[in-house]
Amino acid sequence: MLGRGEVSSVELMAAVIARTKEVDARVRAFNSFDEAGALAQARASDERRAKAGPGGCGPLEGIPVGFKDVISVAGQPLTASSRMLANFVSPYDATVTAKLKAAGAICWGRLNLDEFAMGSSTENSAFQTTCNPWDLARVPGGSSGGSAAAVAAGEAVVSLGSDTGGSIRQPAALCSVVGMKPSYGRVSRYGLIAFASSLDQIGPFARTTQDAATVLAAIAGHDPRDSTSVRLDVPDYNRGIAELARSGRKWRLGIPREYFGEGLDPEVGAAVQAAIDEYRALGCEVREVSLPHTKYAVGAYYIIATAECSSNLARYDGVRYGHRSRDARDALDIYFKSRAEGFGAEVKRRIILGTYVLSSGYYDAYYLRAQKVRTLIRRDFLEAYRDVDAIVTPTSPTPAFLRGDKTSNPLAMYLNDIYTIGVNLAGLPGISIPCGFTRSGLPIGLQVIGQPFKETELLAIAGAYEGRTDWRSRRPDL
Amino acid sequence: MNYEAVIGLEVHVQLKTRSKMFTRAAVGYGLPENTLTDPVVLALPGTLPVMNKAALDKIIQAGLLLGCEIATVCKWDRKNYFYPDSPKNYQISQYDQPICRGGRVEIELPGAARNIMGEHKHIALTRIHLEEDVGKLNHGEGESLVDFNRAGTPLMEIVSEPVLRSADEAFAYLTALKTIMIYGGISDCDMEKGQLRCDANISIRPVGATTLGTKVELKNLNSISFVRDGIAQEIRRQTAVVAAGGTIAQETRDYDGQTGASKSLRSKEMAHDYRYFPDPDLMPVEVGEAWKAALRAECPELPFDKQRRMLEEYGVPYTLTSVLVPDRELSDFFEEAARLSGRPQAAGNWIVNDLLRELGSAKMALAESKVRPAHVAGLVRLVEEGVILSNAAKEVFIEMFQSGDAPAAVVARRGLGAGTNPDELERWCAEAIAANPKSVADFKGGKDSAINAFKGPVMRAAKGKADPKRVDETLRRLLSS
Numbered sequence A: 001m002l003g004r005g006e007v008s009s010v011e012l013m014a015a016v017i018a019r020t021k022e023v024d025a026r027v028r029a030f031n032s033f034d035e036a037g038a039l040a041q042a043r044a045s046d047e048r049r050a051k052a053g054p055g056g057c058g059p060l061e062g063i064p065v066g067f068k069d070v071i072s073v074a075g076q077p078l079t080a081s082s083r084m085l086a087n088f089v090s091p092y093d094a095t096v097t098a099k100l101k102a103a104g105a106i107c108w109g110r111l112n113l114d115e116f117a118m119g120s121s122t123e124n125s126a127f128q129t130t131c132n133p134w135d136l137a138r139v140p141g142g143s144s145g146g147s148a149a150a151v152a153a154g155e156a157v158v159s160l161g162s163d164t165g166g167s168i169r170q171p172a173a174l175c176s177v178v179g180m181k182p183s184y185g186r187v188s189r190y191g192l193i194a195f196a197s198s199l200d201q202i203g204p205f206a207r208t209t210q211d212a213a214t215v216l217a218a219i220a221g222h223d224p225r226d227s228t229s230v231r232l233d234v235p236d237y238n239r240g241i242a243e244l245a246r247s248g249r250k251w252r253l254g255i256p257r258e259y260f261g262e263g264l265d266p267e268v269g270a271a272v273q274a275a276i277d278e279y280r281a282l283g284c285e286v287r288e289v290s291l292p293h294t295k296y297a298v299g300a301y302y303i304i305a306t307a308e309c310s311s312n313l314a315r316y317d318g319v320r321y322g323h324r325s326r327d328a329r330d331a332l333d334i335y336f337k338s339r340a341e342g343f344g345a346e347v348k349r350r351i352i353l354g355t356y357v358l359s360s361g362y363y364d365a366y367y368l369r370a371q372k373v374r375t376l377i378r379r380d381f382l383e384a385y386r387d388v389d390a391i392v393t394p395t396s397p398t399p400a401f402l403r404g405d406k407t408s409n410p411l412a413m414y415l416n417d418i419y420t421i422g423v424n425l426a427g428l429p430g431i432s433i434p435c436g437f438t439r440s441g442l443p444i445g446l447q448v449i450g451q452p453f454k455e456t457e458l459l460a461i462a463g464a465y466e467g468r469t470d471w472r473s474r475r476p477d478l
Numbered sequence B: 001m002n003y004e005a006v007i008g009l010e011v012h013v014q015l016k017t018r019s020k021m022f023t024r025a026a027v028g029y030g031l032p033e034n035t036l037t038d039p040v041v042l043a044l045p046g047t048l049p050v051m052n053k054a055a056l057d058k059i060i061q062a063g064l065l066l067g068c069e070i071a072t073v074c075k076w077d078r079k080n081y082f083y084p085d086s087p088k089n090y091q092i093s094q095y096d097q098p099i100c101r102g103g104r105v106e107i108e109l110p111g112a113a114r115n116i117m118g119e120h121k122h123i124a125l126t127r128i129h130l131e132e133d134v135g136k137l138n139h140g141e142g143e144s145l146v147d148f149n150r151a152g153t154p155l156m157e158i159v160s161e162p163v164l165r166s167a168d169e170a171f172a173y174l175t176a177l178k179t180i181m182i183y184g185g186i187s188d189c190d191m192e193k194g195q196l197r198c199d200a201n202i203s204i205r206p207v208g209a210t211t212l213g214t215k216v217e218l219k220n221l222n223s224i225s226f227v228r229d230g231i232a233q234e235i236r237r238q239t240a241v242v243a244a245g246g247t248i249a250q251e252t253r254d255y256d257g258q259t260g261a262s263k264s265l266r267s268k269e270m271a272h273d274y275r276y277f278p279d280p281d282l283m284p285v286e287v288g289e290a291w292k293a294a295l296r297a298e299c300p301e302l303p304f305d306k307q308r309r310m311l312e313e314y315g316v317p318y319t320l321t322s323v324l325v326p327d328r329e330l331s332d333f334f335e336e337a338a339r340l341s342g343r344p345q346a347a348g349n350w351i352v353n354d355l356l357r358e359l360g361s362a363k364m365a366l367a368e369s370k371v372r373p374a375h376v377a378g379l380v381r382l383v384e385e386g387v388i389l390s391n392a393a394k395e396v397f398i399e400m401f402q403s404g405d406a407p408a409a410v411v412a413r414r415g416l417g418a419g420t421n422p423d424e425l426e427r428w429c430a431e432a433i434a435a436n437p438k439s440v441a442d443f444k445g446g447k448d449s450a451i452n453a454f455k456g457p458v459m460r461a462a463k464g465k466a467d468p469k470r471v472d473e474t475l476r477r478l479l480s481s
Helices: A011-028 A035-052 A094-102 A145-152 A167-177 A209-219 A237-247 A267-283 A292-315 A331-342 A344-359 A365-383 A412-414 A421-426 A457-467 B055-065 B166-181 B224-243 B287-296 B303-316 B318-326 B326-339 B344-362 B375-385 B390-403 B407-413 B422-432 B437-444 B447-460 B469-481
Strands: A030-032 A064-068 A106-111 A157-163 A177-181 A202-208 A253-258 A283-291 A390-394 A430-437 A442-447 B003-014 B077-080 B090-093 B103-110 B120-132 B136-140 B146-148 B155-160 B194-207 B216-219 B251-256 B261-267
Touching: A011 A035, A011 A064, A011 A145, A011 B120, A030 A145, A064 A145, A094 A209, A106 A145, A145 A157, A145 A167, A145 A202, A157 A177, A157 A209, A167 A177, A167 A442, A167 B261, A177 A209, A177 A412, A177 A457, A202 A209, A202 B407, A209 A237, A209 A457, A237 A457, A237 B003, A253 A457, A267 A283, A267 A390, A267 A430, A267 A442, A267 A457, A292 A344, A292 A365, A292 A412, A292 A421, A292 B077, A331 B155, A344 A365, A365 A421, A390 A457, A430 A457, A442 A457, A442 B344, B003 B166, B003 B224, B055 B120, B055 B155, B055 B166, B055 B287, B090 B120, B120 B166, B166 B194, B166 B224, B166 B303, B194 B224, B216 B224, B224 B261, B303 B318, B303 B326, B303 B344, B303 B407, B318 B326, B318 B344, B326 B344, B326 B375, B344 B375, B344 B390, B375 B390, B375 B407, B390 B407, B422 B447, B422 B469, B437 B469, B447 B469
Parallel strands: A064 A106, A064 A157, A253 A283, A253 A390, B216 B251
Antiparallel strands: A030 A106, A157 A202, A177 A202, A177 A430, A390 A442, A430 A442, B003 B155, B003 B194, B077 B090, B103 B120, B120 B155, B136 B146, B194 B216, B251 B261
């Protein structure tokens, strides 16, 4: 509509602002937004479009993008939903931000998350709990709960999240939107507040796989500021997807038997089975595969992720920026009191766990071993990919749970990531797409896991199912 | 009982790169606080390190100069500890896979006298690794301020084996190491600017023992003479403790160069657990043979190798080489002047005496000097050919140091030539002979010393600028004709 001139960027932005003002008091997806700044960006976009003429702009020109509050935008707050950074304004742009700006997108508001991206429900935010737009009594998932809820509730056209163990895919599933985690190294992490550096990856939330592909194309690519970003060309995803769709390729899909056992909600299981049947109906070859080390994934993940976070979060010390305790008397006091006051319980729990597993004498037994398990898990996937093009699983074992339901039981919360964690450990791309609703109207997500750096194929496979359903046209009743 | 000391040194050397170890912010010294920073240096949320390849080049070159084994992969680890001068509260360093292992430093111990070469030894190295420097705390009244200008400067840690036996050996080791680092362009090693810093691990044991005693780490040895004095003092302290029946506590001590005493900083019980683990933000970097070969090709001749060659090739005295060799630029200057003049010793004397003196009083660096090797060689030739006398030559040197003019031009302008006009000298000699027939007769009668009677009038006529050798030759030629 923007491209055809039916609506201006300012009109679109104003509509998004109005919608946000209307619903966000209930959804609470945003930590903050700058209405005037967003409209100014929209005006600049309209000017660029006028200058460029018809067809002269890219697909993201004038599109409001919401940012998980761990991705830096110069001049905007960057809080990680933590008291520690409650008053921090970032002076620089993340690489993804700079790329989106270059593509003409509007840096819209700051979206809520579990503090420092640690959690699966957005209840660990120091500021507010985001509500699931489909049932306000329930969580939107996490940690990118704000990013998923904002897109689901129409408060942003697309948004960015980060995924360390499922933090994009799980909330996407729980909010009935598309959420994608690219292959590790596909998108620069420069400007993303690190939780676990070897697992973190930025990815898009959107209503459709096509929109997700458009955002991915804009943010992907090697970045000289991130030496873990890979030197691979970024394909034109949407063209590649269209070509694959035209070719009528019959995909071979793997169903890992380890992902359909105990703990899987029957309604989720049934919806995923129905989706698999759709793939069969499309002529895809579906076969069972085995990922035998799956049972060790959660354990390995919580060792590696906590070890890395214990070091990554050491910089939040109250010395240079962020929260500093008013009671501190000396340097040690600044550390102890500022961190005690600045971090929430889950962040502290993980820092302590990570500090422990890296301690002298425990390193080999925990961290080194977890890295070996990680290698085995990646090998499981690569082994399976000898026979299949992608793997199809539920995204989350359950639909959205009630707020407060699991906050007192961290282990139950951790098990919510059981189907998503392996993808991060193996560095693979994964996507969650809507695949139905429970009888009580809660969204269910289907996870498709791709091969390293084969995002085009992954998006094409997800899009093939998406094209046969209209789950995406349903809207929450807000 | 007699005791011997066992000393190992940990030397930190800042690498001479333009930008910092893991970001583009510039490296520098003496600038206003917190001006050499960027989001990465300050460890702002979301920032990531990216390795500076020039720093890796420098440390590999250092390793090649010191004969180390160079790792095939450069791997990075995090060393976790909290301190306000450390922006990330971890330091990116190398733990189990240092880029350089082994190697050695050739040292020269003090000789019996200044002009006698001392004994040479090789001090074995354990490892050299690369890391990033921390910031600096400035303690004021009731507050401490942090300056992050230094934070992130590429820093290499050179660890010696515990094979040094005395404060003098430690001094010689540091001196030699510093010279090699400067030669390779690896660091300027200015200790006042903190570009070279040294910690010493010191223990004592009965002479002949093979096990090591309890070691004490001595910190803050921030000049080369403090290293020598601090180590000597620590050896005396430990010897006194043991002699009095006490035992040495494993601890870290802080040396105060002003008072010459040390005090305990922390004991072993307070030792850190650094929780090292591979840095997930940095990919290991492969160091291929071609890379190493290119760096090897750029390696300069080592100072002691150069000194041995100079002694042999130019036949100059040890003392001359010991002034020239520590300064690569100065020794290159000398070699060119020696080659141009064909008189190494004379050229060397001008350089170490006159040139260094003038540079010193003008507070100039050699690179700024208008006197170049060709000037020195020219001056050596003018003296050699008797065109000027050595007294006049000193004046010529000072003038050419100031003007940068060629020595011959200075001589001509100032009329400092020693009877430069042979016709004039010939005339003065002829006049002196004609005026003194008695001495002519004496000389011709076999009294050789009678020739001296003519020299006074010639020198007077020449206003003292005539070359006595030339005067003597001319008189003899005229008298015998």
